[in-house]
Amino acid sequence: MFTLNSTDPLPLYRQLYDQIRGRILSGRLPAGSRLPSVRELAAELSASRNTVEGAYQELAAEGYIYGKPRSGYIVSDLDHSAAPVSLSHKPRRPERFPAPPPHYAYDFHPARLDPASFPVALWRRCFTDSLRESSRDLSHYGDSQGEWRLRHSIQRYLERSRGVICDPGQIVICAGLQQSLDIVAHLLKGSHAAVAVENPGYHLPRAVFRNHGLEIVPVPVGTHGLDLDTLAASSGTIAYVTPSHQLPLGCVMPIANRLKLLEWAEKGGRLIIEDDYDSELRYHGTPIPSLQGLRPHGAIVYAGTFSKILSPALRVSYLVLPPPLLAPYHRLFRDYFGTVSLLEQRTLAKFMEEGHWERHVRRMRTVCKKKHDALLRAVERHFGPRAVVAGQGAGLHMVLQLPGTARGEAEIIEAARRKGIRLLPFSDFFVRGTPDATTVLLGFGGMVPDEIEEGIALLSPLCF
Ligand SMILES: Cc1ncc(COP(=O)(O)O)c(C=O)c1O
Incomplete structure (x- = not known):
């Protein structure tokens, strides 16, 4: 007897196919056996003839059975020793979806962001407009460094809000901070051996640096951010920092320390990675300008993300590379394709061009x-x-x-x-x-x- 389960996500004809194939491979339906006619089996299973016909046709196409005029379908003579191990076992149960992550009240x-904070209606409009305008471009790859329109919007926004001085040609669109740092590590690992990181500090970048063979040098964090004397005495020649809002202690690096950190970088080919992840969200006082803005031509890689204000699920972040790293970037990544969907990039570019981004930032700051x-x-x-x-x-x-x-x-x-x-x-x-x-x-x-x-x-x- 075969059984069909209409609540199973697997189509009915496929359930029947699996069961007949399982019996053929296990020998319970030996070579030469005649299968019930399509009409008989459909009636027995209370299924449509199409279901049975579909299963038989698939089995016939794969050679498990063959049609014989006036006799119906007959089981083929298979070489069982040659059947793949997985096939000669019980048919696999249909895939079960993984359990959802636990929900916390x-x-x-x-x-985390509050689900209600995502601007669904505006995003949908920008997305459908972008889809309509971009449909011809979906047949080929986009710019591997990121859509120029998006880089241009980011450049203008960073200049206004963070004092970052750069050209869209220095911006690389990435799929999240770790991918941004992966690019940076590729560019730097030949000339650097150790990265100084804040301790305590954001833990996820460490895996990226380690995977590139860079040593992690922990540097303590005080009330003014990274301890610069310990940094200067350390073997680190790259410093990964969150100076505008240290993660996790939340301190802001004062201007005197920022200038000292820049001085450190200016000595002997050192480099700062400035992670400016949530700088939009300051609730008191004036926003602190970025390190990059203090030394636009300095050895600073500026990293930003859309995860904190818009959505961490979009996976859109960006890098601003200092001019000396541009030629190595183009050399190393010339043959790479972009990692962020063209449609998401164009949607975001439109969202920014139409002024929704700045309104959204203001709204999020209030919320x-x-x-x-x-x-x-x-x-x-x-x-x-x-x-x-x-x-x-x-x-x-x-x-x-x-x-x-x-x-x-x-x-x-x-x-x-x-x-x-x-x-x-x-x-x-x-x-x-x-x-x-x-x-x-x-x-x-x-x-x-x-x-x-x-x-x-x-x-x-x-x-x-
Ligand atoms: C310090 C820091 N930087 C960057 C990010 C954003 O990472 P991503 O762009 O991969 O979402 C986060 C997210 O929590 C963060 O805490």
Whole structure:
């Protein structure tokens, strides 16, 4: 007996094909056996004749059965020893989709955005317009460095908002920071051996540097960002930094230190990678201009992303390469194709050209400031003097130091998980060493103010 399951995503004819083929290969339907007629089997299975006909035709096309005039379909004489191992076993069950990731009612991951923040209607319009205008270009590859229109829009935006001085020819469109750094590491690994990174600092770039054989040199971070004396004494000749909003401690590198860092780079072929990932989100005071803007011709690779304000799922980031790296970039990547979809790039270019991006940034700044303030109020209310807050005033995260708690990070994260609260381990950001006090990293981009308040009320008793 064959059985068909109409709730199975596999088409019915394919289910029947699999079952008949399985029986032929296992010998349960020996060579010479006659299969039931299409009409009989369709009636037996309460299926359509097309279903049975489809399965028989597929089996006949692959040589498992053959049609004989007036006799119907007969099982072929197969050389079973030659059948592929996988085929002579039970038919595979249809693929099951992987389980969705766990859902947290209160997600404090620092790289989350609130789903309602994506400008769906505007994006759809820009996308359909771009599709209509670009349909002829879908038949070939786009510019491997990125669509010129998008690079031009980014250049104008960076100049206005971040003081970055560059030419669109220096901009490379990439699929996220790690791919941006992959390009940079390819360009630098021949002439550099070690990268100085902030400790604690953003952990994901380290894998990229390591994969290129670059040594990771951790440099401590103080209240003014990277410790420049330790940097100067280290073997690192590249410094990967987040000077405008250090991840995770949130400090801003003051101008005196920025100038000192630039001075460090000017000595002996050193280079700074400036990751300006969330600079749009400053809630107090004037925005801090970029390092690149202080030395437009200096040895600075500027890296930016659309993940923090628009969507991390789009996978669009960019690099601004210093002029001396352009010739090596073109030499090394001449034969590479671009990694970001032409349609997404044109949609984003249109989004920027029509002024939606700057409006979206302003809206996000207002929305995120409300979340930021809600988190500060909730921490004040539920933790009071037991928590020391650091890194507030910008971005999408802050940190809570809990000097009086006897609870460790792992214990708090597990207790929080059981209550539906997601926390990213602060210790992940350390190359070596651990924080002096138990510290909790709180991202607030993925929730609305009421959820932030509720989440902190639930979290507070779990921390002590
Ligand atoms: C320091 C830092 N840089 C860059 C990014 C953005 O990375 P991507 O462009 O790969 O989404 C993030 C995301 O969380 C980040 O924390």
